[in-house]
Amino acid sequence: MNGADAIVKCLELENVEYVFGYPGVAICPFYNSILNAANIKTVLVRHEQHAGHAASGYARLTGKVGVVAVTSGPGATNVITGIATAYADSIPLVVITGQVDSRLMGSDVFQEADISGACESFVKYSYIVRNAEDIPRIVKEAFYIASTGRKGPVLIDFPIDIQNQKVNKFEYPDSVSMPSYKPTVKGNTKQIDKVVRELKKAKRPLICTGGGAHLSGAANVIRAFAEKHRIPVVSTMMGLGTMPTEHPMFFGMVGNNGQAYGNRAMNQADMILMAGARVADRSIARPDEISMNKILVHIDVDPAEIGKNAGPTIPLVGDLKNVFTELDKEDIRPATQEWLDCLAGYRKEAEEAKKAKADLVITPGTVDPTHFIHALSDAMDKNAVYVADVGQNQLWSCANCIIREGRFFTTGGMGCMGYSVPAAMGAKLAEPDRQVVAVCGDGAFQMCMMELGTMRQYNVPVKIAVIRNNVLGLVRQYQHFTYKDRFSVIDLTGSPELEAIAAAYGMKFLYLNDEAKMDETIKAFLENDESVLLQCDVDPNEVA
Amino acid sequence: MKRIYNVLVKNQSGVLCKVSGLFWRRCFNIDSLAVGETEDNAISNMTIVSTGDDHTQEQIEKQLNKKIDVIKVKTFDEKEAVCRELMLIKVKYTRDNRRDIIDNCAVISCVFHFDQHQFAADRFFFVKSLDLDYVNLFIQLFFNLLLGMVVPRAHNRHIGNGVVFRFAYRQGINVEAASPEQPGYFTENTGLVFY
Numbered sequence: 001m002n003g004a005d006a007i008v009k010c011l012e013l014e015n016v017e018y019v020f021g022y023p024g025v026a027i028c029p030f031y032n033s034i035l036n037a038a039n040i041k042t043v044l045v046r047h048e049q050h051a052g053h054a055a056s057g058y059a060r061l062t063g064k065v066g067v068v069a070v071t072s073g074p075g076a077t078n079v080i081t082g083i084a085t086a087y088a089d090s091i092p093l094v095v096i097t098g099q100v101d102s103r104l105m106g107s108d109v110f111q112e113a114d115i116s117g118a119c120e121s122f123v124k125y126s127y128i129v130r131n132a133e134d135i136p137r138i139v140k141e142a143f144y145i146a147s148t149g150r151k152g153p154v155l156i157d158f159p160i161d162i163q164n165q166k167v168n169k170f171e172y173p174d175s176v177s178m179p180s181y182k183p184t185v186k187g188n189t190k191q192i193d194k195v196v197r198e199l200k201k202a203k204r205p206l207i208c209t210g211g212g213a214h215l216s217g218a219a220n221v222i223r224a225f226a227e228k229h230r231i232p233v234v235s236t237m238m239g240l241g242t243m244p245t246e247h248p249m250f251f252g253m254v255g256n257n258g259q260a261y262g263n264r265a266m267n268q269a270d271m272i273l274m275a276g277a278r279v280a281d282r283s284i285a286r287p288d289e290i291s292m293n294k295i296l297v298h299i300d301v302d303p304a305e306i307g308k309n310a311g312p313t314i315p316l317v318g319d320l321k322n323v324f325t326e327l328d329k330e331d332i333r334p335a336t337q338e339w340l341d342c343l344a345g346y347r348k349e350a351e352e353a354k355k356a357k358a359d360l361v362i363t364p365g366t367v368d369p370t371h372f373i374h375a376l377s378d379a380m381d382k383n384a385v386y387v388a389d390v391g392q393n394q395l396w397s398c399a400n401c402i403i404r405e406g407r408f409f410t411t412g413g414m415g416c417m418g419y420s421v422p423a424a425m426g427a428k429l430a431e432p433d434r435q436v437v438a439v440c441g442d443g444a445f446q447m448c449m450m451e452l453g454t455m456r457q458y459n460v461p462v463k464i465a466v467i468r469n470n471v472l473g474l475v476r477q478y479q480h481f482t483y484k485d486r487f488s489v490i491d492l493t494g495s496p497e498l499e500a501i502a503a504a505y506g507m508k509f510l511y512l513n514d515e516a517k518m519d520e521t522i523k524a525f526l527e528n529d530e531s532v533l534l535q536c537d538v539d540p541n542e543v544a
Numbered sequence: 545m546k547r548i549y550n551v552l553v554k555n556q557s558g559v560l561c562k563v564s565g566l567f568w569r570r571c572f573n574i575d576s577l578a579v580g581e582t583e584d585n586a587i588s589n590m591t592i593v594s595t596g597d598d599h600t601q602e603q604i605e606k607q608l609n610k611k612i613d614v615i616k617v618k619t620f621d622e623k624e625a626v627c628r629e630l631m632l633i634k635v636k637y638t639r640d641n642r643r644d645i646i647d648n649c650a651v652i653s654c655v656f657h658f659d660q661h662q663f664a665a666d667r668f669f670f671v672k673s674l675d676l677d678y679v680n681l682f683i684q685l686f687f688n689l690l691l692g693m694v695v696p697r698a699h700n701r702h703i704g705n706g707v708v709f710r711f712a713y714r715q716g717i718n719v720e721a722a723s724p725e726q727p728g729y730f731t732e733n734t735g736l737v738f739y
Binding site: 116117120121124125128145178179180181302303304307308311 | 554558561562565569599602603606607609610612613614615
């Protein structure tokens with residue numbers, strides 16, 4: 001057994017199902033050994049960045065750790081964006097990078113990059129394997145670190161000579177002993193009691209869920225808690241899906257791209273339970289002012305997040321699932337009927353305003369993107385996975401996508417264009433029986449369209465809707481408002497014919513530019529479990 | 545507001561980079577940093593002095609605790625710590641100004657009880673571990689005596705609580721003579737002298 005065999009054996013013992021990656025000489029011993037692993041499937045992506053995104057999609061749907069393996073130098077540097085995206089969104093990944101011979105490290109040889117140094121800001125932890133005997137411990141720790149506490153990517157840099165080094169004794173540890181890493185999972189009882197006391201007194205309590213709700217597997221617990229204790233819920237972009245969109249106690253997404261009624265709920269609440277959310281700038285415009293007229297309870301597994309952007313009245317460090325299970329044991333039930341009625345009134349107002357907009361004239365030859373996303377998500381399977389990219393499509397998706405029992409993925413933390421197609425691919429590989437739809441703009445699609453080859457090669461039938469306006473819509477929108485229509489470098493003229501792209505990859509192609517044909521096109525888009533590319537033309541003047 | 549962070553970390557390569565990178569990335573300032581092995585050679589001790597408001601100080605502590613290579617973080621107010629600065633001063637002279645320089649330095653050496661070392665014919669060294677207030681006083685005096693300019697500073701602290709940590713400490717002040725009329729001046733950080 002050599003080092004590469006050992007690491008593959010470790011991956012088998014961690015029940016790794018897929019390794020997303022791109023080989024090169026420095027990782028060849030690993031890819032040689034992986035041929036012997038009967039239960040691990042490899043996926044050759046067309047760009048290393050997408051290996052990170054695909055593993056992210058896989059990890060988000062399964063709750064398991066996504067695994068990536070790429071070569072040294074450019075392979076490793078290409079994967080940085082994937083790692084950084086996973087870090088910003090707290091997605092558990094283990095990224096294995098090949099490295100040049102350890103005796104040559106630091107001498108700038110061919111395809112050498114100091115990847116652990118380069119990734120320092122984007123990883124939860126990184127290892128450089130110096131001795132093959134350490135591999136079992138390192139891999140065990142890497143999976144443990146990635147998947148516990150606040151989840152995130154862990155990098156293992158693996159020099160080629162160590163991959164080839166003989167391993168005399170392979171013993172995979174049962175547990176991890178890391179005195180310096182002990183995440184707090186259980187909420188402090190005194191703090192929980194304080195929250196309960198305040199909740200009982202609250203007249204206008206509100207739960208605001210973030211991505212942590214999904215990461216800790218607490219969505220169902222929070223939903224049940226909100227229903228039982230009659231506390232309304234709003235979400236940040238990453239928290240969407242904690243409550244079904246049509247749930248009477250859900251009041252939309254908050255933030256500068258959220259629903260007005262969600263933000264009104266935040267402003268008027270007298271107590272907010274911020275659950276697994278960072279209180280970041282896009283969700284809360286003035287984080288420092290949020291607790292001025294209310295009791296702010298910040299619940300997060302990462303102590304450093306509490307108080308970083310907003311000083312909470314009651315800080316509560318712990319895993320959301322654990323904390324809400326504890327809270328649920330108490331008989332809280334504040335009198336919230338009046339508050340719920342008030343919020344329902346706000347929502348009704350907003351829906352009526354939206355209906356009024358629906359009657360506006362739509363530019364001929366285009367469709368209204370909000371209508372399209374609403375209709376598309378309405379027609380999707382109940383448990384479908386909707387992956388939104390970044391840009392106007394993301395904002396339209398957040399505001400109009402109907403989530404029932406399915407999931408909504410987007411990169412709310414890093415905002416990395418080109419995320420949707422590879423992430424959808426990872427999700428579809430994780431659960432082949434589930435409907436997976438990626439929605440992206442024509443800018444983002446061109447950042448990841450090479451992955452259509454991967455989808456075809458591994459028969460991953462993802463449905464891709466490209467909202468096309470031939471411009472970088474969100475930048476154009478920003479320049480429209482901020483620079484008074486002084487548009488700069490947003491024109492996507494020269495983009496390929498999507499029909500030809502679909503044909504080149506053997507995909508079914510659909511075209512939608514007429515609202516009257518929306519329902520039938522969406523039906524055709526979703527009807528079979530096959531890869532489909534749908535082009536949906538929208539007016540470039542549309543704002544999100 | 546200054547705060548002292550006494551950080552126990554795993555003694556392995558890359559840890560200093562990880563800790564200092566954290567300060568850089570999150571725009572925290574490092575006033576001074578000293579690192580050395582503890583009596584347990586698997587553990588190193590870092591003493592970091594940083595300036596910032598309460599929020600920054602809290603974040604520094606939390607972010608340090610978040611680092612997996614960080615074993616323990618203790619923080620101190622300046623008043624709670626024993627602070628010493630080791631000064632190492634290199635004084636250069638020529639045949640023409642030798643007398644003036646030596647006379648001036650002898651006064652300083654006498655007042656401050658410096659150790660004086662001469663390793664070369666055209667320069668000698670002062671070495672002294674001083675309380676910070678004395679360092680400030682010394683610099684004031686030196687300014688007057690030697691028409692000093694800018695003094696590079698770095699502080700080093702020994703933290704109490706019954707545990708003595710060893711430090712590797714590097715600091716120097718370079719003093720060069722200009723002319724017999726202007727016997728010497730501090731050059732602006734012209735090359736640190738390593739102790």
